[in-house]
Amino acid sequence: MSQPNEIRTWIDASGQPHYLDDNGRWVPFGPRVQPAPGGGQQLPGPTNGQTMPPNTFVFPPTAGPNDPTPNTHSGVSANAGPSNIPIDPALVPLPESDSVDAARIRGDIPVPKVAGSRRTTTSKPDPKGKGKQRRTVDEGKNKRKREEIEESGDEEPKKVKGRSKGAANYRDDEIAEMLDLVEDVLPLGAKGWKVIGDKHREWARDNRRAERSDKSLELKYKALVRTTKPTGDGEIPWDVDRALDIEREIVDKSGVRKLEDEDIIDLDDEASTISDNDDDDERPPAKKQKPAVARAVAIKVDTPLPPVTTRRSRGPAGLDVLNRLSQNFDPAVQAARENERTARSLQASQIQTLSTQIRDLNSTVTSLRTQLLESERHRHEAERRADRVEQQLHMEEMFRRVSGRREISYERPPPPPPPPERYHVRYRDGGEARFYGHPEDFDSGHSASTPSPRQYLRMDSPSYETQLAAGFPGHPPTRPAPQSHSHHSHSRRRANTRNSGFTLAVSPSRHHPRITLSVTPTTTRTVSRGDVNDEEAPPALHIDASEEGTKEDEV
DNA sequence: ATCGACCCAACGAATCGTCC
DNA sequence: GGACGATTCGTTGGGTCGAT
Numbered sequence: 001m002s003q004p005n006e007i008r009t010w011i012d013a014s015g016q017p018h019y020l021d022d023n024g025r026w027v028p029f030g031p032r033v034q035p036a037p038g039g040g041q042q043l044p045g046p047t048n049g050q051t052m053p054p055n056t057f058v059f060p061p062t063a064g065p066n067d068p069t070p071n072t073h074s075g076v077s078a079n080a081g082p083s084n085i086p087i088d089p090a091l092v093p094l095p096e097s098d099s100v101d102a103a104r105i106r107g108d109i110p111v112p113k114v115a116g117s118r119r120t121t122t123s124k125p126d127p128k129g130k131g132k133q134r135r136t137v138d139e140g141k142n143k144r145k146r147e148e149i150e151e152s153g154d155e156e157p158k159k160v161k162g163r164s165k166g167a168a169n170y171r172d173d174e175i176a177e178m179l180d181l182v183e184d185v186l187p188l189g190a191k192g193w194k195v196i197g198d199k200h201r202e203w204a205r206d207n208r209r210a211e212r213s214d215k216s217l218e219l220k221y222k223a224l225v226r227t228t229k230p231t232g233d234g235e236i237p238w239d240v241d242r243a244l245d246i247e248r249e250i251v252d253k254s255g256v257r258k259l260e261d262e263d264i265i266d267l268d269d270e271a272s273t274i275s276d277n278d279d280d281d282e283r284p285p286a287k288k289q290k291p292a293v294a295r296a297v298a299i300k301v302d303t304p305l306p307p308v309t310t311r312r313s314r315g316p317a318g319l320d321v322l323n324r325l326s327q328n329f330d331p332a333v334q335a336a337r338e339n340e341r342t343a344r345s346l347q348a349s350q351i352q353t354l355s356t357q358i359r360d361l362n363s364t365v366t367s368l369r370t371q372l373l374e375s376e377r378h379r380h381e382a383e384r385r386a387d388r389v390e391q392q393l394h395m396e397e398m399f400r401r402v403s404g405r406r407e408i409s410y411e412r413p414p415p416p417p418p419p420p421e422r423y424h425v426r427y428r429d430g431g432e433a434r435f436y437g438h439p440e441d442f443d444s445g446h447s448a449s450t451p452s453p454r455q456y457l458r459m460d461s462p463s464y465e466t467q468l469a470a471g472f473p474g475h476p477p478t479r480p481a482p483q484s485h486s487h488h489s490h491s492r493r494r495a496n497t498r499n500s501g502f503t504l505a506v507s508p509s510r511h512h513p514r515i516t517l518s519v520t521p522t523t524t525r526t527v528s529r530g531d532v533n534d535e536e537a538p539p540a541l542h543i544d545a546s547e548e549g550t551k552e553d554e555v
Numbered sequence: 556a557t558c559g560a561c562c563c564a565a566c567g568a569a570t571c572g573t574c575c
Numbered sequence: 576g577g578a579c580g581a582t583t584c585g586t587t588g589g590g591t592c593g594a595t
Binding site for chain 1: 563564565571572573574
């Protein structure tokens with residue numbers, strides 16, 4: 001073991017130890033930390049500076065650990081592992097993880113790194129999951145940033161953290177101008193803040209003020225919105241109150257907030273006053289409105305930016321601030337603002353009510369249209385039925401006209417009429433007659449005028465001459481009487497005295513057709529119809545029936 | 556529907572300048 | 576000199592969008 005007082009060591013940020021040789025040069029020794037695959041270098045024993053004397057660490061090293069020169073002292077490679085360097089093996093460090101584990105096992109405290117020792121962060125995990133945490137190499141997130149950092153190396157000069165030199169505080173006129181611009185633009189994203197930043201920097205150049213970046217303006221505005229209420233009898237600052245009003249306008253512009261009364265009331269109450277209550281759980285309005293500003297970029301385009309020149313023509317900033325303060329705290333203005341909000345809420349509810357009524361009316365109209373269509377369909381069906389009935393009646397009537405006998409007689413079809421015959425009539429009381437036809441027809445035409453008894457002889461009969469010579473034995477014809485072909489009947493009247501004993505008469509008048517049925521010997525029925533007019537109602541069919549007369553009856 | 560890459564906003568920590 | 580404010584950095588969570 002070497003003498004501690006003569007050895008000066010230094011461990012860089014990566015854990016690589018160096019020692020100061022006799023020539024005053026810093027020489028790395030021990031295993032390299034990054035490659036470090038060899039396991040033989042882990043030597044037991046204390047490896048940290050705690051075992052070193054106070055003069056072990058000299059920072060910064062004179063020759064500089066960042067410029068480690070090859071080990072020319074003993075010809076041993078820097079990564080050659082254990083060497084014959086005259087150094088206590090206990091000073092050879094383990095790899096970082098192994099050294100920590102070994103120290104933990106032995107109950108030792110791991111050596112604190114020199115680099116970053118001034119940082120006071122404890123890197124505790126934030127309960128909310130937010131906040132800055134110490135970066136570790138194993139973390140996989142934000143690969144892009146991490147790769148950039150790793151590729152750039154540790155020597156890349158970073159932008160100095162903290163407040164920029166010469167950055168003055170925001171003055172009232174700057175804040176007033178910023179709030180004016182925010183009120184005009186009502187930014188919903190980075191583009192809106194860029195517009196505000198451009199305008200504000202232009203204003204700053206004209207008014208010899210510090211030019212602020214877009215992000216600075218945005219942070220300042222959001223800091224105002226996020227300002228919590230003061231304790232005690234605190235009064236709300238004018239800029240905070242105005243920022244809250246503008247924030248409400250931005251939320252309204254976004255148009256994504258739910259229009260609920262509770263929400264409106266809460267928002268108004270919370271934004272207009274700051275109470276003296278010390279309740280800490282009350283959140284600033286901006287946090288409650290956070291969802292409202294999400295993804296509404298398209299709306300932003302529709303809002304043109306008013307000319308800022310009108311804003312610049314205002315009076316002095318102090319007077320403007322005073323006016324705004326008095327305006328904001330004026331009870332009349334507050335009452336008017338409250339009335340306006342109430343009116344907006346009422347209008348929204350009325351619009352919703354009207355929309356509901358329109359929807360109901362539309363449904364009613366649809367129902368009535370359905371009913372109307374159903375009624376039309378029923379009417380058309382009724383008309384079709386009426387047409388069919390009328391056509392049936394017409395067909396029936398036409399059929400009756402053509403073959404009325406068969407329809408009316410209800411008898412089997414009559415046999416064809418017998419051909420007319422020649423008869424020789426001799427009357428008992430003297431006299432003779434000859435006719436061509438049927439004895440019935442001759443009787444109907446002559447019975448009334450010649451009631452005397454008579455005898456008929458068929459002249460074409462083979463026995464005519466014999467009977468005529470014998471002086472008319474007196475046998476009236478007994479064959480069925482013919483129905484027509486009476487040579488002396490010129491009317492359409494037809495008589496049938498066959499077995500059934502009825503007579504059917506048809507009057508072919510176009511307007512008053514008439515069918516008369518006479519049942520021998522006492523009943524006569526007449527079937528007639530009304531006017532045959534196609535433009536009128538279906539014709540009624542009548543039957544006249546009477547005992548020795550006529551009687552009309554509707555069929 | 557799921558997954559990964561990417562973007563954005565919010566937040567806290569750290570640092571340093573300004574102001575009283 | 577201390578409090579406060581401005582700025583930067585890093586992280587997280589949520590949303591969007593395209594690929595699968």
